[in-house]
């Protein structure tokens with residue numbers, strides 16, 4: 001089971017969504033032996049900055065920096081270069097920034113890792129359509145095709161532009177996985193272990209179903225963060241993932 005749990009650890013990303021850096025470090029430290037990956041997003045990064053990332057790296061965590069860049073290509077290239085130089089192995093951009101921006105993101109990430117002498121290939125993950133948007137929201141911004149068509153088109157654009165994967169709802173796995181085979185990555189939030197509180201997530205999937213659907217990485221926050229025993233909650237998720245990965 002140890003090997004299977006370690007394989008599951010490579011695919012579980014803990015969303016460190018706290019506002020206070022000291023609290024976040026305490027939680028991360030407690031989970032150091034159970035977890036490999038942490039995700040830091042805009043809310044915490046805006047307060048805590050690069051030195052906070054360095055502390056997480058020093059604890060041995062692999063880093064997903066979820067800042068969802070969307071700007072002119074030169075800006076996004078520089079941002080991804082900096083993210084990789086800070087040690088982020090995964091980072092996000094909005095696919096609707098277009099081909100040149102996506103290509104620039106991939107270029108910047110590769111260059112940043114190279115320059116910093118980091119021994120990994122960073123991956124730029126593209127966000128397609130935010131799950132907070134519905135068809136009428138798309139219409140408001142002049143997109144007249146369905147959400148599914150838009151998600152698939154943007155995911156294909158991301159792949160063609162050199163991105164390493166996409167962020168997707170687990171409900172989009174049947175649409176994306178057959179059209180975008182590995183090694184193109186799919187990372188899914190919106191996961192709830194059986195019996196866990198759903199919170200504000202409207203459409204959730206279990207870890208086992210996300211693995212079965214072809215998700216490469218599962219992002220999970222509150223079911224771990226709010227658990228009375230965080231290490232035990234993490235372990236239960238890893239066990240569920242490991243069993244599904246063995247099927």
Ligand code: C5P
Nearest residue numbers: 015017131189190201219220221222223
């Ligand atoms: O706490 P919870 O497990 O819901 O956290 C999920 C994480 O994934 C959060 O960091 C959230 O911002 C992120 N996310 C999401 N849904 C999306 C995109 C990202 O929940 N569509």
